[in-house]
Amino acid sequence: xxxxxxxxxxxxxxxxxxxxxxxxxxxxxxxxxxxxxxxxxxxxxxxxxxxxxxxxxxxxxxxxxxxxxxxxxxxxxxxxxxxxxxxxxxxxxxxxxxxxxxxxxxxxxxxxxxxxxxxxxxxxxxxxxxxxxxxxxxxxxxxxxxxxxxxxxxxxxxxxxxxxxxxxxxxxxxxxxxxxxxxxxxxxxxxxxxxxxxxxxxxxxxxxxxxxxxxxxxxxxxxxxxxxxxxxxxxxxxxxxxxxxxxxxxxxxxxxxxxxxxxxxxxxxxxxxxxxxxxxxxxxxxxxxxxxxxxxxxxxxxxxxxxxxxxxxxxxxxxxxxxxxxxxxxxxxxxxxxxxxxxxxxxx
Amino acid sequence: xxxxxxxxxxxxxxxxxxxxxxxxxxxxxxxxxxxxxxxxxxxxxxxxxxxxxxxxxxxxxxxxxxxxxxxxxxxxxxxxxxxxxxxxxxxxxxxxxxxxxxxxxxxxxxxxxxxxxxxxxxxxxxxxxxxxxxxxxxxxxxxxxxxxxxxxxxxxxxxxxxxxxxxxxxxxxxxxxxxxxxxxxxxxxxxxxxxxxxxxxxxxxxxxxxxxxxxxxxxxxxxxxxxxxxxxxxxxxxxxxxxxxxxxxxxxxxxxxxxxxxxxxxxxxxxxxxxxxxxxxxxxxxxxxxxxxxxxxxxxxxxxxxxxxxxxxxxxxxxxxxxxxxxxxxxxxxxxxxxxxxxxxxxx
Numbered sequence: 160x161x162x163x164x165x166x167x168x169x170x171x172x173x174x175x176x177x178x179x180x181x182x183x184x185x186x187x188x189x190x191x192x193x194x195x196x197x198x199x200x201x202x203x204x205x206x207x208x209x210x211x212x213x214x215x216x217x218x219x220x221x222x223x224x225x226x227x228x229x230x231x232x233x234x235x236x237x238x239x240x241x242x243x244x245x246x247x248x249x250x251x252x253x254x255x256x257x258x259x260x261x262x263x264x265x266x267x268x269x270x271x272x273x274x275x276x277x278x279x280x281x282x283x284x285x286x287x288x289x290x291x292x293x294x295x296x297x298x299x300x301x302x303x304x305x306x307x308x309x310x311x312x313x314x315x316x317x318x319x320x321x322x323x324x325x326x327x328x329x330x331x332x333x334x335x336x337x338x339x340x341x342x343x344x345x346x347x348x349x350x351x352x353x354x355x356x357x358x359x360x361x362x363x364x365x366x367x368x369x370x371x372x373x374x375x376x377x378x379x380x381x382x383x384x385x386x387x388x389x390x391x392x393x394x395x396x397x398x399x400x401x402x403x404x405x406x407x408x409x410x411x412x413x414x415x416x417x418x419x420x421x422x423x424x425x426x427x428x429x430x431x432x433x434x435x436x437x438x439x440x441x442x443x444x445x446x447x448x449x450x451x452x453x454x455x456x457x458x459x460x461x462x463x464x465x466x467x468x469x470x471x472x473x474x475x476x477x478x479x480x481x482x483x484x485x486x487x488x489x490x491x492x493x494x495x496x497x498x499x500x501x502x503x504x505x506x507x
Numbered sequence: 508x509x510x511x512x513x514x515x516x517x518x519x520x521x522x523x524x525x526x527x528x529x530x531x532x533x534x535x536x537x538x539x540x541x542x543x544x545x546x547x548x549x550x551x552x553x554x555x556x557x558x559x560x561x562x563x564x565x566x567x568x569x570x571x572x573x574x575x576x577x578x579x580x581x582x583x584x585x586x587x588x589x590x591x592x593x594x595x596x597x598x599x600x601x602x603x604x605x606x607x608x609x610x611x612x613x614x615x616x617x618x619x620x621x622x623x624x625x626x627x628x629x630x631x632x633x634x635x636x637x638x639x640x641x642x643x644x645x646x647x648x649x650x651x652x653x654x655x656x657x658x659x660x661x662x663x664x665x666x667x668x669x670x671x672x673x674x675x676x677x678x679x680x681x682x683x684x685x686x687x688x689x690x691x692x693x694x695x696x697x698x699x700x701x702x703x704x705x706x707x708x709x710x711x712x713x714x715x716x717x718x719x720x721x722x723x724x725x726x727x728x729x730x731x732x733x734x735x736x737x738x739x740x741x742x743x744x745x746x747x748x749x750x751x752x753x754x755x756x757x758x759x760x761x762x763x764x765x766x767x768x769x770x771x772x773x774x775x776x777x778x779x780x781x782x783x784x785x786x787x788x789x790x791x792x793x794x795x796x797x798x799x800x801x802x803x804x805x806x807x808x809x810x811x812x813x814x815x816x817x818x819x820x821x822x823x824x825x826x827x828x829x830x831x832x833x834x835x836x837x838x839x840x841x842x843x844x845x846x847x848x849x850x851x852x853x854x855x
Contacts, residue, residue: 191556195759196665197591197743198560200657203551208539212546213603213637213652219644220607243545255561257605257650259568289561296567297645302605304561304652309548317544395545411543 167269168262172292175266179256179273183287190253190286199288201253207308210249214239218298226342229268231373232301233275239398240305241283241377242450246396248315248386249307251379253288254280257302259295272301275374283379315386315454320393320412322484324455327391327464327476329378332401333429333439336446338372340432341365364428371426375450381471382452390464394454402444402499404453409488412455418480418499420492440492444500455482515617516610520640523614527604527621531635538601538634547636549601555656558597562587566646574690577616579721580649581623587746588653589631589725590798594744596663596734597655599727601636602628605650607643620649623722631727663734663802668741668760670832672803675739675812675824677726680749681777681787684794686720688780689713712776719774723798729819730800738812742802750792750847752801757836760803766828766847768840788840792848803830 167175179194186193192200203209216222216236227235237254244251256276260269280287285305378396385391393412395404401423409416425443433439456464468476483489488499515523527542534541540548551557564570564584575583585602592599604624608617628635633653726744733739741760743752749771757764773791781787804812816824831837836847 192595192662192664197594198558198597198655200595200662201557201559202659203555203557207551209549209551209557209654210546211549211601211603211636211652211654213605213639213650215605215607215639215641215650217607217641217643217648220642246545247540247548249546253559255559255652257561257563257652259563259565259648288559291561291563291650293563293565294568295565295645295648297643300563300565300607300643300648300650302561302563302639302648302650304559304603304605306557306559306654307546311550314540314548316540 165266166262167260167264167266170266175269175292178270182273182277184281187284187286190288193286193288199253201288204252204308207310208314210244210247210307210309211304212240212243213302213304214243215300215302217300224299227373229271230275233272234279234374236301236303237276237279237285237305238375238377238450240303241285241379242375242396242398244305244307245377245379245382246315246394246452247309248313248382248394249309250383251283251285251305251307253286254303254305256287256290258291259293259300261295261297261299264299309386313386313389315382315391315394317393317395317408318411320408320414320455320482321457322414322482324392324457324482325461325478326405326416326418326453326455326480326482328401328424328453328479329381329451329474329476331424331426332397332449332451333443333446334368334371334426335375335448336442337426337429337432338368338370342369342372368426368428372448375448377450378452378474381468381474384467384470385454385464388463388467390456390460390467391454392457394452397449397451397453398447400445400447401453402501405499406488408453408455409482412482415483415486415488416480417483417489417491420490422477422479424475424477441500513614514610515608515612515614518614523617523640526618530621530625532629535632535634538636541634541636547601549636549654552600552656555658556662558592558595558655558657559652560588560591561650561652562591563648563650565648572647575721577619578623581620582627582722584649584651585624585627585633585653586723586725586798588651589727590723590744590746592653592655593725593727593730594663594742594800595657596661596730596742597657598731599631599633599653599655601634602651602653604635604638606639607641607648609643609645609647612647657734661734661737663730663739663742665741665743665756666759668756668762668803668830669805670762670830672740672805672830673809673826674753674764674801674803674828674830676749676772676801676827677729677799677822677824679772679774680745680797680799681791681794682716682719682774683723683796684790685774685777685780686716686718690717690720716774716776720796723796725798726800726822729816729822732815732818733802733812736811736815738804738808738815739802740805742800745797745799745801746795748793748795749801750849753847754836756801756803757830760830763831763834763836764828765831765837765839768838770825770827772823772825789848
C-alpha cells in the first residue's frame with residue numbers, strides 16, 4: 160500500500176516500472192521477451208501481417224484530470240488504439256505504454272492508470288510488452304502503440320469503397336459527446352446544468368453516456384469479423400466524429416456519399432442534452448470519440464454481411480447511406496439536401 | 508516555403524501530417540499500408556521475430572530547445588530507439604512518430620524535426636509508417652516506437668552472460684557528456700566556460716563531442732553482427748551511462764563484474780572538460796547518452812568475435828573487464844578495488 164500523498168517523483172522511474180511489471184500477467188507464448196530488456200521480442204502469427212498504430216492522450220487537450228478518473232485515462236489510451244486496429248480488421252496482440260509524468264502525480268493515480276490499461280488489455284488478450292517512463296515538466300502524456308495481426312488480403316483499408324456500396328455504422332453515435340457534456344455541466348448552475356440534472360431522472364442513460372466517453376468499447380470483434388469474411392470493402396473508426404469519418408473514407412476512396420439524416424442511430428440522451436433537433440443531429444455528426452466503426456458493404460455482399468454481423472455479440476449495425484460516384488457529401492434531411500458538416504479538427 | 512513566424516497551430520494537424528507525407532520516400536515493399544490509414548500494415552520478414560521498442564524525448568527533461576536544434580531532436584528520438592534495437596541484435600525496419608506540439612512551435616522547427624528523423628531513417632532503411640500529432644499545452648513531446656527483425660535464437664538479451672565472459676564496450680565513452688557540458692557552458696563566463704573555450708583550440712574535438720550528444724550514431728551494424736554470429740552472450744546499450752549499463756547487464760544475468768578503470772576508452776576531450784582525473788572517470792562512468800553497446804563475449808567465442816567486430820565499419824571495441832560469479836560490481840583503479848558508482852537515474 161502507498162500513502163495517497165506519495166508522488167511519482169518520490170518513487171522514481173525504476174520502481175514505477177517494477178510496479179507495472181509485478182501486475183503484468185505471465186507472457187503469452189508469442190512474447191519471447193517482455194518488459195525489462197532494451198526491447199520486446201514477439202513472434203509474428205503464422206501467415207499474418209503486422210498492423211501498427213500509435214495514438215496519444217494529452218492532459219488538458221484530450222482529458223481533464225478533474226473530470227476523468229486515472230483508470231479511465233489508462234483504459235482509453237489503449238482503447239483508441241484497439242479501435243484503430245479493429246478498423247483495419249486486425250486482432251490486437253501486443254502494446255507498449257509510454258508515459259511522461261508530472262512530478263506531483265500521486266502514485267495512486269499512476270497505479271489506477273496502469274490498472275485501467277491492463278484491465279482492457281486482459282479483456283482482448285493484449286500483452287503489455289514494453290514502454291517508457293519519463294518526467295514531464297507540464298501535463299500528463301500517455302502514448303500507446305498497439306500491434307495486431309491480419310491475414311493478407313483481409314486488410315480493411317479506408318480506400319476500398321466503390322460507388323453503390325452501402326454505408327453502415329456500428330452501435331450508436333453521440334453518446335460520447337453527451338457523456339462529455341454531462342460531465343462538464345453536471346455541476347454547473349447554467350441552463351445546460353439544469354437540463355443535465357433533469358436528464359439525470361434517466362440516470363441509467365446518463366451513466367451509460369459517461370461510460371461511453373470515459374471507457375469506450377473498441378469494436379474489435381466486429382472489425383475482425385467483417386475483415387476476415389470480406390463482408391466490408393472499406394472501414395474507418397469514429398475518433399473525430401461521424402461526419403469526419405465519412406469524409407475520410409469518401410476522399411480516400413475517391414467517391415462521394417449520400418447520408419440519410421433520419422437513419423443515423425443517435426443515442427437517445429443526446430437530444431435531451433443538446434436541446435433541439437438540429438443541435439442534436441449536429442452533435443451526433445460532429446461529436447468525436449464514439450469509437451464506432453464506419454464501413455461500406457458492396458450490394459452483393461449484403462446477405463453475407465448481415466449473417467456475419469449477427470456474430471458481433473449483439474452490437475447493432477445501421478445503414479445510414481450509400482457511396483456515390485459524384486464526389487459531394489450530401490446530407491438528406493426532411494426531403495432536402497445539404498452539405499455534410501465538417502468534423503472536429505485538432506488545432507482549430 | 509513557410510514564413511519563419513508561422514506556428515504549427517496556424518497550420519493545423521491535417522496539414523502537418525500532409526507535410527510529413529510528402530517528404531516520406533516511396534514505401535519499401537514490406538510496407539503495404541503507410542501513413543494515412545487508421546494503422547500501418549507491414550509484412551514480417553520471413554523466419555524472423557518482431558522486436559519492438561519505445562522511447563521518448565521530453566522538452567526540458569531530455570533537451571532544451573535553446574541548446575538542441577530541432578533537426579537533432581527528430582534525429583535523436585529515432586537514434587535512441589535504433590540503439591535499443593541494435594542492443595537486441597535486431598535490424599530496424601519501421602517506426603512511428605508521435606508528437607505533442609506546443610501551439611507556438613514554428614512550422615520551420617517542425618519541418619526540421621521531421622527532416623532530422625527522416626534523414627536518419629533513410630540511412631538505416633527505416634520506413635516511417637505512421638504516428639500521431641496532438642497539441643501540447645506544455646513542452647514539446649516526441650515519442651518514437653521502432654520495430655525491427657531478428658532471427659530466432661539470435662536475440663541478444665541482457666540476461667545471457669556467464670561468469671568468465673569478457674565485457675566489451677564499443678567506441679568511446681564520455682563524449683556525449685563532454686558535448687553536453689560544452690553546449691551548456693560554452694557561452695557562460697564561469698570557470699568551465701573558460702576551460703571549454705580553451706579546449707576549443709582543439710575545435711574538431713569539441714564539435715565531435717557535441718555531435719555525439721546531439722546526433723549519436725546508433726551501433727546498428729555492430730549489434731546485428733554480434734547477434735547474428737552469436738559472438739556475444741548478452742548486450743545492452745549505454746543510454747544512462749556505462750556504470751548503469753554494467754549494473755543492468757550484471758543484475759539481469761545474476762552475476763557480478765570487475766572493471767579495469769584504465770581500460771575504459773574515455774573520449775580525450777572529457778578530461779579537459781572535467782578538470783581532474785577522478786572527475787573524468789566519474790563523468791565517463793556516469794554520464795549518459797553515449798549510445799554505445801556494452802556486451803559480453805564468452806572466452807571460446809573471442810576469436811570469432813574479433814573477426815566479426817572487424818566488419819563493423821572501423822568501430823573500435825575495447826575489453827573493459829569480465830563477469831564474475833560473485834555478485835559485486837568492482838572497479839579496479841590504481842591497484843585498489845572500489846565499488847562501481849551508480850548511474851544516472853531519472854526522477855532523482
